[in-house]
Amino acid sequence: MARRVGILTAGGDCPGLNATIRGVAKALYQKMDNVEIVGIVDGYKGLIEGEAHEMKQSDFSGILTQGGTILGTARTPYKSMRLKENDVDKVAAMKANYKKLKLDCVLTLGGNGTHKTANLLSEEGLNVIGLPKTIDNDIWGTDVTFGFHTAVDIGTEVVDRIHTTASSHKRVMVIEIMGNKVGWLTLYTGIAGGADIILIPEIPYDIKKVVKAVERRADRGRGFSVITVAEGVFDTEEAKMKKKERAEKRAQEGEVTATNRIARQINQLTGFDTRVVVPGHFLRGGTPSSYDRVLASQFGVYAAELVSRGVFGVAVAERHNMVTHNLLADVAGKTKFVPQDDQMVATARSLGIAFGD
Numbered sequence: 329m330a331r332r333v334g335i336l337t338a339g340g341d342c343p344g345l346n347a348t349i350r351g352v353a354k355a356l357y358q359k360m361d362n363v364e365i366v367g368i369v370d371g372y373k374g375l376i377e378g379e380a381h382e383m384k385q386s387d388f389s390g391i392l393t394q395g396g397t398i399l400g401t402a403r404t405p406y407k408s409m410r411l412k413e414n415d416v417d418k419v420a421a422m423k424a425n426y427k428k429l430k431l432d433c434v435l436t437l438g439g440n441g442t443h444k445t446a447n448l449l450s451e452e453g454l455n456v457i458g459l460p461k462t463i464d465n466d467i468w469g470t471d472v473t474f475g476f477h478t479a480v481d482i483g484t485e486v487v488d489r490i491h492t493t494a495s496s497h498k499r500v501m502v503i504e505i506m507g508n509k510v511g512w513l514t515l516y517t518g519i520a521g522g523a524d525i526i527l528i529p530e531i532p533y534d535i536k537k538v539v540k541a542v543e544r545r546a547d548r549g550r551g552f553s554v555i556t557v558a559e560g561v562f563d564t565e566e567a568k569m570k571k572k573e574r575a576e577k578r579a580q581e582g583e584v585t586a587t588n589r590i591a592r593q594i595n596q597l598t599g600f601d602t603r604v605v606v607p608g609h610f611l612r613g614g615t616p617s618s619y620d621r622v623l624a625s626q627f628g629v630y631a632a633e634l635v636s637r638g639v640f641g642v643a644v645a646e647r648h649n650m651v652t653h654n655l656l657a658d659v660a661g662k663t664k665f666v667p668q669d670d671q672m673v674a675t676a677r678s679l680g681i682a683f684g685d
């Protein structure tokens with residue numbers, strides 16, 4: 329039976345990491361008398377460099393409500409895992425340190441990149457369990473990831489507050505929401521905050537249609553508009569291009585972000601006073617919501633159950649309100665995009681929200 333359990337948090341942080349770590353630890357201590365938990369510092373970087381420490385039961389007290397991660401995190405891109413850097417073979421180093429730390433298994437809390445590396449380590453023979461964290465909610469095979477709903481709550485507060493000032497000044501407010509590849513957070517935040525227009529990467533926009541939606545509101549006497557834009561959004565022309573081409577085009581235009589360009593174009597085409605708001609990492613900071621505390625606790629407890637049953641090479645997930653697991657091999661390398669015909673998109677359209685398509 330797995331007795332010595334390593335835990336790491338990798339990639340961008342989010343609310344709920346500590347609540348998950350606590351859930352795992354509490355359940356493991358309940359289940360097994362002789363369990364030892366090893367905290368690996370700064371994600372896979374710590375596993376590569378052998379930076380880890382044994383943890384005490386008291387280390388897991390008082391962290392349920394704490395934002396960030398007590399273990400630290402770092403971005404160690406999956407694509408560089410097989411590349412030698414400073415003569416270090418990262419995969420070999422991780423395997424050696426796993427052995428040196430006498431781990432029976434390692435739990436990896438992270439997003440898509442983290443799950444890809446988790447699968448790689450699993451294929452290399454290590455006992456690995458992934459736990460789905462990200463405000464982007466884009467991990468394949470799970471309906472929800474921890475961190476997502478807290479970010480929706482924070483984003484909603486931003487939209488609410490922007491609404492009142494937008495209305496007072498009769499401005500078009502363009503709010504950029506995190507989400508490089510997917511639009512879940514922008515979609516939920518937009519609906520919860522009553523946005524007029526939602527722009528997401530899965531539905532390329534046509535600026536003329538965005539402008540039309542703003543003008544239609546003005547014609548109906550609504551002199552202001554609130555637009556939520558996912559940071560990774562692109563227009564119908566850019567949709568035909570490769571990522572690199574798109575970046576080059578933006579640089580040539582002198583505007584790196586789509587959000588700034590959208591605001592400028594609306595101003596030029598309508599004459600409306602326009603402002604950009606970027607909450608950025610605010611969306612990832614601070615205490616988890618009650619929803620995420622509960623979800624993180626459920627995921628943590630479920631992972632401990634998998635450890636005690638010796639089930640590895642899997643990723644914890646929630647489907648249809650049941651906590652379950654998928655094979656890491658099935659999760660790795662996939663992204664859960666917003667389907668264009670998603671029920672939530674249809675809901676938004678029925679509310680009169682425009683997508684610029």
Ligand code: F6P
Nearest residue numbers: 340439462463464506507508612
């Ligand atoms: O993966 C979550 C995420 O919040 C993305 O939406 C965003 O693009 C990215 O992280 C930015 O994170 P960082 O600034 O930490 O690299």
